[in-house]
Amino acid sequence: MAAELVVMGLGHVGLPLSRAAVSAGLTTAGYDVSDTVVNGLSKGRSHVGGVGDAEVTAMLDAGFHATDDPAVLDGAQTVVICVPTGLTEKGLPDLSAVEHAAEAVAARLRPGTLVVLESTSYPGTTEDVVRPLLERGSGLRAGEDFHLAFSPQRIDPGNTTWTIRNTPKIVSGCTALCAKHAVAFYARFVDHLVVARGTREAEMAKLLENTYRYVNIALVDEVALFCHKTGIDIWDVLHCAASKPFGFAPFSPGPGVGGHCIPVDPRYLAARAESQGFTFRTLAAAQDVLSRMPDHVVDRALTLLTEVRGHPEGARVLLLGVTYKPDVADVRETPARQVAAGLLAAGADVRYHDPYATEFTIDGRPLPRAEHLQDAMAQADVAILLQDHACYAREALGQARCALLDTRGNVVGSRVTLL
Ligand SMILES: NC(=O)c1ccc[n+]([C@@H]2O[C@H](COP(=O)([O-])OP(=O)(O)OC[C@H]3O[C@@H](n4cnc5c(N)ncnc54)[C@H](O)[C@@H]3O)[C@@H](O)[C@H]2O)c1
Numbered sequence: 354m355a356a357e358l359v360v361m362g363l364g365h366v367g368l369p370l371s372r373a374a375v376s377a378g379l380t381t382a383g384y385d386v387s388d389t390v391v392n393g394l395s396k397g398r399s400h401v402g403g404v405g406d407a408e409v410t411a412m413l414d415a416g417f418h419a420t421d422d423p424a425v426l427d428g429a430q431t432v433v434i435c436v437p438t439g440l441t442e443k444g445l446p447d448l449s450a451v452e453h454a455a456e457a458v459a460a461r462l463r464p465g466t467l468v469v470l471e472s473t474s475y476p477g478t479t480e481d482v483v484r485p486l487l488e489r490g491s492g493l494r495a496g497e498d499f500h501l502a503f504s505p506q507r508i509d510p511g512n513t514t515w516t517i518r519n520t521p522k523i524v525s526g527c528t529a530l531c532a533k534h535a536v537a538f539y540a541r542f543v544d545h546l547v548v549a550r551g552t553r554e555a556e557m558a559k560l561l562e563n564t565y566r567y568v569n570i571a572l573v574d575e576v577a578l579f580c581h582k583t584g585i586d587i588w589d590v591l592h593c594a595a596s597k598p599f600g601f602a603p604f605s606p607g608p609g610v611g612g613h614c615i616p617v618d619p620r621y622l623a624a625r626a627e628s629q630g631f632t633f634r635t636l637a638a639a640q641d642v643l644s645r646m647p648d649h650v651v652d653r654a655l656t657l658l659t660e661v662r663g664h665p666e667g668a669r670v671l672l673l674g675v676t677y678k679p680d681v682a683d684v685r686e687t688p689a690r691q692v693a694a695g696l697l698a699a700g701a702d703v704r705y706h707d708p709y710a711t712e713f714t715i716d717g718r719p720l721p722r723a724e725h726l727q728d729a730m731a732q733a734d735v736a737i738l739l740q741d742h743a744c745y746a747r748e749a750l751g752q753a754r755c756a757l758l759d760t761r762g763n764v765v766g767s768r769v770t771l772l
Contacts, residue, residue, distance in 0.1 A: 355428025356382040358538075360435060361454045363390050363419055365613070365683070366471060366506045367435035368401045368409075373517040375412045377542035383419040384426065386453075394419040402682045402709075403510055426461040431538050433469045434458070434483075435506065439617060446475060446621050448482055455483045459490025467500040467534045473559050473618055475625035479503040479552040480527060496528035502535035503552040505559035511681040521545040525555035563618040564636065569604040570615075571639035574646050577606035577772060588762040588771055606772060608739050608760045609646040609688030611677025616643070616686050647688045650772070651695030654737055654758050657770055658701065661734050661756050666700035671723060671733035671755070674740025675707045682709040689713070689739050693720055704729065708744055730755055738764065 358374050360367045363385040374381045385391050393400055395418070397410040426432060436450035451472055458468055468487060470479050479502075484495050495501040504524045509515055522543045526532030536546050549555035573591070580587035587606060595603040610616050623636045658665040675689035676682060684690075689705070693715050696703045704721040705713055706729050713720045723729030726744075730736055733755040738745060741761040750757060751766030760772040 354380070355430075356380050356425065357429070358382070358431045358433065359384055359426055359429040360433050361385075361457070362434065362436035362450070362472075363394060364435065364437070365401050365510060366508055367433075368394075368399070368404050369508055369517060370433065370435060370471070370506070371417060372404060372408060372412055373542045375415050375417050379541065381412075381417050382425045382429075383417065384421070384423065384457075385419060386421060388421060391419045391421050423457045423461065426458060428463065429466065431467040431469065432458050433471055435471045437613070438472045438474050438621070439613075440620055444620055445624050448474065448478065451478065451483065452486060455486040456490055459487045462487060462491035462493055462499055464493060464498045465500075467502065467531075467538055469502045469504050469535055469538070471504055471506045473505060473563070473614065473621070474556060475560065475621045476553040476556040477625070478556060479525075484527065496526075496531055500526065500528075500531040500534040502526040502531050503555050504535060504539065505555060507562075510683065511678060518542060519544055521547050523547050523549055523555045523558055525549035525552045527552060560618055560622045563614050564622055566604070567610065567615050567619045567643070568635050568639045569602070570607075570610055571642040573604045573606045574609075575642045578642075578645075578649065581772075586771075591762070605762065606760075607646070607688075608650045608692055608772075610643055611685065611687035611689075612683060613685050647691035648695060650688075650692050650737065650739075650758070650760055651699070653770070653772065654692075654696060654701075654735060655699055657735050657756055657758055665696070668701050668734045669732060670696050670701045670703045671729050671736040672703065672705040672720075673707070673726075673736055673738045673745055673750075674742050675705050675710050675713050675720075676740055676742075679740055679742050680709070684710050684713060690715060692737070692739065707740070708742065 357379045358381045360371045361384045363383040371381050371383050394409055397406055399406050399409045434454045436454045439447045441447045470483055484501055493499050507520050522539055524535045524539055524546050526535050532548055539546055577587045594601055619636050623633050626633050655665050658668045662668045675687055676684050677687040693703050704723050706723040706726055730753045735756045737758045739760055741763055747764050750764045757769045759769055762771055
């Protein structure tokens with residue numbers, strides 16, 4: 354029997370989306386080009402943090418199945434594309450996965466189908482990239498024969514308060530009728546839908562959301578650099594400023610930004626703007642500041658190592674938390690990698706502790722992992738708190754024997770240095 358919904362790309366976005374749809378009673382199938390993903394899910398194994406094995410098993414019991422066979426697209430009422438949108442080696446938008454997915458849909462598209470792009474991309478992707486591929490490959494017309502929509506994903510990995518159901522979702526269509534069909538689809542498992550004027554507005558809104566974080570993190574990072582240079586306590590500055598009940602949204606400085614979205618999405622905006630003869634000055638400035646933060650952490654750590662040991666060569670450094678976000682297992686684009694590489698280059702003996710990252714490689718080589726936090730802290734000359742996972746209790750870290758560089762401004766203690 355044909356699925357009501359086929360989700361293309363069963364990763365951090367597609368798998369939770371499939372779970373939400375299955376819970377709402379939609380007959381759902383997942384299509385992914387990765388054998389590993391398909392085989393794992395078919396055996397009830399989740400590869401995505403926040404979706405447990407038991408939940409995958411419950412999805413399978415409810416009729417969900419994962420496959421790498423595009424025939425699953427035959428007869429689907431709705432197809433949602435959740436494939437990666439990364440960067441090329443030159444740092445430009447890489448839409449190859451979106452293009453391949455659109456071609457696979459086009460080959461099996463039937464009149465009346467709703468196709469939704471959820472992958473983040475620059476304004477114009479749905480209309481100028483996906484639409485022509487679907488129309489050329491199928492001989493059908495968007496808005497006339499089938500419905501085409503864009504609806505960006507706002508999933509926040511690790512966030513149990515804001516879920517797919519209760520997070521407002523932006524929906525847009527190539528025509529008003531396309532948008533109407535997309536609204537009817539998402540209303541089955543999302544409480545509040547916000548209809549954008551068109552697909553470009555929805556695409557731009559998603560980029561604005563992530564660029565807003567990017568630019569504001571860069572701003573507090575630069576304020577932190579200035580405060581360090583001039584002997585001002587940045588953490589007290591932030592505490593004071595955050596007391597303003599209106600007109601100020603707090604952001605925290607840190608070792609840099611990571612993950613699949615925040616460092617990547619602004620590049621989509623900047624590259625698109627450049628191709629249209631527009632220069633985003635704030636993005637260039639933010640990128641410059643953010644790219645300096647891991648090296649700033651390395652410099653601060655080397656100063657501390659020199660104070661503690663006289664020189665960094667052979668000094669034992671323990672990195673605490675290498676994922677890009679607290680309490681998630683994702684190390685994509687994490688600034689911890691640049692920090693580790695800088696310390697290794699200075700001759701330090703670097704290891705890491707992170708309950709979420711069972712392995713962590715630098716230039717293809719695994720960094721030694723410490724299992725026991727207390728033992729590892731006892732053996733280190735300097736520990737660097739990079740990610741404030743809930744397991745890193747402030748009191749225990751503050752009382753540790755080794756010197757601690759805290760890049761998150763959380764820990765108090767006689768041997769603690771704040772970023
Ligand atoms: N991860 C997040 O928190 C998040 C949040 C909002 C938006 N997004 C956006 O959602 C999109 C997907 O991100 P993700 O984090 O889920 O990526 P991911 O890498 O976790 O998963 C993508 C999946 O798509 C599969 N895939 C690749 N090409 C395919 C193809 N042609 N057909 C079918 N499957 C294919 C991959 O094998 C992989 O399993 C991206 O555009 C991303 O920017 C991600």
